[in-house]
Amino acid sequence: MSHSPPGFADPKSSSTVRSVVATSAYSRSPEYGTFDGPGRDDPGSLDANNDLVTVVEGRDLKRGLAQRHLSMLGIAGAIGTGLFLGLGSAVQTAGPLGALLGYFTVGLVVCAVQFALGEVSALLPVTGSFVRHTEFLVDPALGFAIGWNLVYGNIFIFIVLTVVIGVAFIRVYGEVEFVFAILKILLVVFLIILGLIIDLGGIPGTPAIGGRFWRDPGPFVEHIAVGHFGEFLGFWSVMTGAVFSFAGVESLAMAAAETRNPRRAIPAACKRVFLRIVIFYVLAIIIVGLLVASNDDRLNDSSGSAAQSPFVIAASAAGIPAIPSVVNAIVITSAWSSSNQSLLAGTRVLYGLALKKQAPKVFLRTTSWGVPYLCVLFFTPFMFLSFLTLSNAALTVFWWFVDLTAAGVLVSWSAILLNHIRLKLAMKRQGIPNESLPWHNSWTLYSSYAGLSMSLLILLTGGYEVFTRGNWDAQSFVSSYLDIPLVLSAYLIWKLWKKTKIVSLSDIPLKEAFKQAEQVSDDEPPVKSGTWLRLVSWIWD
Template structure:
C-alpha cells in the first residue's frame, strides 16, 4: 500500500485549464476554499507531525461509556475500554470481530480520502470547507452546523461520563467534577495550539501504552499465564459459540447480531475525522496530515481488531456481567477477566485511564467545534465576531461560546432535565456517518473533476491508487449503514422513540439545513468542469516545504509518529 503513495515536491500548473486551455473566470480563485488571509495571519502553526500522527491513534481509541442510573446511553467514543463486552454479548466473539474489522476497513478508506483532499486543500475546518469547494456551498453550511452542534453537546456528555466514573471511588457531589472539567477544558482551549498538541500527545502515549498492556494482559490470562488460572484458549468460541442470535433466530439472527455491532462500532471510531480540522494550524500540513492518515490502518488493527479478538477469548458472550450498567470499570471485559484471575488493582487502573480518555475527548470536541465555527465565519456563514483571535492564535469567541454549552452537563444532575439533555444529544447521534459520507463524497468529486478536466492524478500532492475504488465502496457502505442503523425499531415489539430519533432525525436536520441555505443563497452544485483544480495544484506546488531530517535517537523514537 505504501508503494502506491506518491509525494510530489513540486508540480507545474497555470491558471489555464488543461482541458482546452480556457482561462478560468477571473476572481474564481478568490472564491475557492484555499487558505485565507485570516488563517495565515491570525492562526499559528503549532501542531507538528508527532501531534497529528498520535491524534489519529488517540481518536481511534478515545472510547468510554457515558452511563447513569436513569439513562443507559453510549457516548460516541465509548467502546474500547468498557463497551466491547456489550458487542460480544450481542453478536458473539466472531460476530463482533467481523463487525469491527469491516468498520475498521471503512475508517481506513475515510482516512485515505481525507488525507488526499487535505493535502491539496489544507484549510481550517477541513472537509466542511472541502464540501463547499467540491460539492455545493450549501453542503458545507449544513455539514458544518451539524458538526458545531454535535461537538458543542459532546463535551457535556463526556463530563457526564467523568462524573459517573468518579463515583467508582467517591461519593463527592458531581457538581465539583463538572466545574473542574469545565475549567480544565477551557484552559486548554484558550491556550496556544501547541499546548493542546502537547496535552493530547501525552494522553495518546499513555493510552497507547495502556491498550498494549491490556491486550498483553488478556493474552497472558487466556493462555493460563497467571498462577492458579486455567488456560482458556478459544473455549468460548466453541461454547456458547462464535455467534449470538439477535432479534431473529438461525442464520438471519446471527447476521443481525453482526450488523448491529457493525452499526454501533461506527461510533467507536468517532473523532478520527477531526485530525484535519486544524490543518491551517499544522506545520507542513500537506505532508503531516496525509502521513498520519496513512498510518491509521496498522493502528486500527492493533487498537480494535486485536482488542476485540482478545476480549472474545476472555469472556463468554452469555456472561451477565457484560450487561453491567454501572458505567464504571466494573463492566469492562478486561476487568472481569482480571478479577476472575485474582488480579487486584486493574479496575482502578482502567477507571483512571478512562477518565483521562473522557477529558481528552472533550478537548478534541472543543478543538473541532471551534475550528468548524471559525471556518463557517470565514465563509460568511456565521457572524464575523467568531473570527476574532488572541495574539497567540486562538479563536477565543468560539471557545467562549462552546464553553457556555459545557454547563449543560448540570442537566444530568436532574432526572427530568436529563431526559431533555439526551434528546438534544440524540438529534445528532448519526453525525459521524454523515461526516464520513461527506469526506468520501468530497474525494469522489475530486477524482471525478480530475477525469473531466483531464488532469492526471500524479499532480495530487499525495495519492494512493487504492482510493480510486475504496472511496466509492466505502461510500456505498456508509450510506447503507446510515439508513439501517436503527433497524431494530422496525421489528416486532422493539419500537423505541429515542432509538428512532438518534438513528434518523439528523438526516432530516442536515437535509433541511442544506435546502434552507440553498434556497436563501440560491447556491448551485458545483460543476465538475468548473472546480478550479489547477489553481489548487499551483498553490500546492508553491507551498511545499523541505522535509526536516531528524538525527540521532529522536529518529528511532519517532517511528511511532513519523
Template sequence: MEDEIEKHGGYGNTTTVTPHHVYNEDVQIVDEHERKDLVRGLKQRHVQMIAIAGAIGTGLFLGLGSSIATAGPLGSLLGYLFVGAIVCAVQYALAEVTALFPVTGSFVRHSEILVDPGLAFAVGWNVVYGAFMSVPSEVSAAVVLIQYWNESVNPAVWVTVLLILSVLVAVIFVGVYGEVEFFFALLKILLVIGVIILGLVIDLGGVPGKPRLGFHYWNSPGPFVEYIADGSWGRFLGFWAVLSSAVYSFSGVESLAMAAAETKNPRQNIPKACKRVFARLTIFYLLAILIVGMLVSSKDDRLNDESGTATQSPFVIAASDAGIKAIPSIVNAVVLTSAWSASNQSILAGTRTLYGLAIKGHAPKIFLRTTPYGIPYMCVALQVAFSFLSYMCVSSNALTVFWWFVDLTAAGVLISWMAIALNHIRLMQALKKQGISPDELPWHNSLTPYGSWFALVSCAILLLTGGFAVFTKGNWDPSSFVSSYLDIPLVLVVYLGYKFIRRTKFVPLEDVPVRQAIEEAQNDPENVPIKARGWQRLNILWG
C-alpha cells in the same frame, strides 16, 4: 475573481464563475485569515496522536463487552474489521483532499470548494452542534467515572473543575493542546498494550491456579450470537448490530485534519497521520476484540452492565475472575482521561469548524477574532457557553432531557464520513474533467478512487439501517429511533433551506480550482517530504 468570489460567498455559488485555468494569485486556497491569524503549533506527532486519542476511549475500554454479547466473538471481530475498512477508505480520501486543500475546518471547507456551499453550511453546522453537545456529554461521563471512587462530593464540583481545565487548554497556545493530547494518547496506548498482554497471559494459563482458556468461548457458547431472530438470519443481525458500536468507537479519526492551517507542513504531515493512524487503530481494536472474545463468554451477564465505569469493561471482568484486583482502578483512571481528552478534542473540532464557517460567511464574522497566540477565542467562548449544560448531570430529570439533545447528532459521524468520501469523489471527477493527472496531487494513492465509493455507499447503508432494531416486533424505543434517524432530516432541512434562500448550485467540475491548488502546493516552501532520522525510524507510534 476576488470580487466575484466575495460577492457570492465562495467557490461554486451562483451566476458567474471564473474558469479554472484563469485565476488571480491574490485569491488563495488557504484564506488570508488563516495565514495571518492562526499559528502552526501542531507537529506531526501531535496530529497523529490527537487522532489516536480521539478514537481510543470508552468504545474500546468499555464498549467491546456489549459487542461481544450482541454478536459473539467472531461476529464482533468481523464487524470491527468491516468498519475498519470503511475508516481506511475515509482516512485515505481525507488525506488526499487535505494535502491539496489544507484549510481550517477540513472536509467542511472542502465541500464548499468541491461540491456545494449549501452542503458545507449544513454539514458544518452539524459538526459544530455535535461537537458543542459532546463537551457536556463527555464531562458528564467523566463525573460518573470519578464517582466510581468517591460519591460523597457533589457532582457540580467535578463539573466545575473539568470545565475550568478544558477552557484553559482551549485558550492557551494550540501547541499546549497538542502536548496534552499527546500525553493522554500515550497513556491510552500503553493501557491497550498492557491489557492485550494481560489478556494473553490470562488466556494462556499464565495466572497461578487458573486454567488455560484458549478459544474455549468460541466453541461454547460459540463464535456468533443470535440477535432478535433465530438461525443464520439472527447471527447476521447480531453482526450488523455491532457495526453501529464500531462506528462510534472509531469516531474522531476524521478530526485530525480540522486544524490543518495550524499544523506544520500539513501537506506532508496529515497524509502521513491518516495512513498510520488507521493502521494502528485497526490493529489495536482487532487485537483487543480478539482477546476479549477469548477471555469472556458472550453469555456473561456482566457484559450488559451500563454503569459507565470500569466495572463494565470486559478487561476488568477477566482480571477480576483471575484474581487481579488493581486493574479496575487503572482502567477507570485511563478511561477518565479518555473522557476529558474527548472533551478537549470536541472543543478543537467545534471551534475550528465554526472558524472555517465564519471565513466563508456561513457564520458571523465575530468568530474570526483570535488571540495573539492564534486561538479563535470567540469560537471558544460560544463552546464554553454550551459546556455549562454539563451541570444538567446534577439532576436525573435534566440529564434525561440532556441526552435527548445528544441523541440528535448520534448519526453525525456517518454524515461526516459521507461528506469526506463525496469530496474526494468530486475531486477525482474534477481532475478527469480538467485533464489533470492524479499523480500531480501533493499526495495520491491509486486505490482511493474505489475506496471512496465503497465508503460512501457503506456509510449511507449504515446510516439508513443503524436503528433497524426499533422496527422489529416488540423493540420500539423512541430514544433509539431519535438517535438513529433524526439527524438525517435535520441536515436535509438545513441543506435544502440554505439552497433555497441562497440559490446555490453544485460547483461545476470545470470550475473547481484544482490547478491553482496544485501550483500553490508546488510553490509552498513548507511542502517538503519528511524523512525519519536516527531513532525515529524505530518509532512505531508517531514517527
C-alpha cells in the same frame, strides 16, 4: 496583489468558482510575503462575494502542530470509552466473531476515509478540513449543513480543563493530546498482553480459558431473529457502536492551517493512524472474545464505569484487583482527551463557517497567540449538557450519545468520501493526472465509492431495531435518526436562501489550486527521533 482574497464564487451567480487556496494562502505572513487585506481589528471585513477565505486564517492562526501531533490526534480521538467500555457490549450483542467482523468492516470504511481525507487535505490544507472542501468541490449549501452538523454535535465533559486547553497555544493542545494518546496506547497494549496471559493460563491459580467461549456459547449471537439471519442482525447491530469507537480519526486535519508543512504532515498522519487504530481494535476485540463469554451477566453492568469493561471482568476473575482503578483512570483521561478534540474540531469548523459568512463574523476574532477564543466561549455553555449523565441511567444516556455521535460521524465520513470522489472526477474531467496531487494512490477512488456506500447504509439502518416487532422505542428512534433531517433541513434552507448550485466538475478551479500547491515547498525537513525515542516513535513515525 489583489485586495479581495480568493474563495468561492458568489452562490447567487453562475460565475466560475474561484480557487480554495489561490494567492491568499501564500501572501498572508512574513513567511510568504505581506498581506494588504483587512486588519486584525476588523476580521469580518471580507469580500462579500467570497465564501472561503484563507488570508485571515493564515494571518491570525499559528502553525503549532507537527506531524507527530496529527498522528497522535487521530489515535487519541479513536481510542476512548468506545474501546474500554464498548467492546463488551459488542461481544454480548453479536458474539466474539460477529463483533470482530463488525469492527473490521467499519475499520475498512475508516481506511477509505483516511486515504480520501489525506489526498484532499494535502492539496487543500484549510481550517475546517472537509467542511470547507465540500464548499469547494460539491455545493456551498452542503458545506453549511455539514459544518453546522459538526458544530452542534459536540458535547463535552471536563469543562474548566477543556476551556483552558482550548484557549491555550495550539502547540499546548498538541502536546497534551500527544501525552494522552501515549497513555491510551500503553494501556491498550498492556490490556492486550494481560488478556492473552490470562487466556493462556499464565496467572497462577487461574486455569487457561483458551477458545472455549467461541465454542460455547459460540462465535455468533442471535439478535431479534433466529438462525443465520439473527446472527447477521447481531453482527449488523455492532456497526453503530463501532462507528462511535472509531470517531475522531476524521478530525486530524481540522486544524490544517495550524499545522507545519500540512501537505507532508497530513498524508503521513493519515497513512499511519488508520493502520494502528485497526490493529489495536482488532487485537482488542479478539482478546475480549477470548476472555468473556457473550452471555456473561457481568456485561450487563449499568454503571457506565470500568466494571463493565471485559478486561476488568477478566482481571478481577484472575485475582488482579488493581486493574479496575487503572482502567478507570485511563477512561477519565480518555474522556478529557475526547472533550479536547471535540472542542478543537467544533471551534475550527465554526471559525471556518464564519470565514464563509455562514456564522457571525465575531467568531473570527483570535487571541494574540492565534486561538479563536470566541468560538471556544461559544461552546462552553453547552458543556454543561454533560451533567445529563449524572443519574442512575448514566449508561442509557451514554448509549443515546453513542447513537447521536455515530450518526454525525457517518455524515462527516460521507462528506469526506464525496469530496474525494468529486476531486478525482473533476481532475479526470479537466485532464489533470493523479500524479499532480501532493499525495495520491491508484485505488482510492474505488475505496471511496465503497466507503461512501457503506457509510450511508449504516446511517440509514443504524436504528433498524426500532422497526422490528415489539421493539419500538421513540428515544432510540430519535437518537438514531435525528441527525438526518437536521442536515437535510440545513442544506435545503441555505440552498434556497442563497440559491446555491452544485458546482460543475468543469468549473472547479483545480488548476489554480495545483498551481498554488506547487509554489509551496517543505521548508522544514523531517525531524528524526533521538535514539531513546526510536523504541516508541513507531507509533507516530
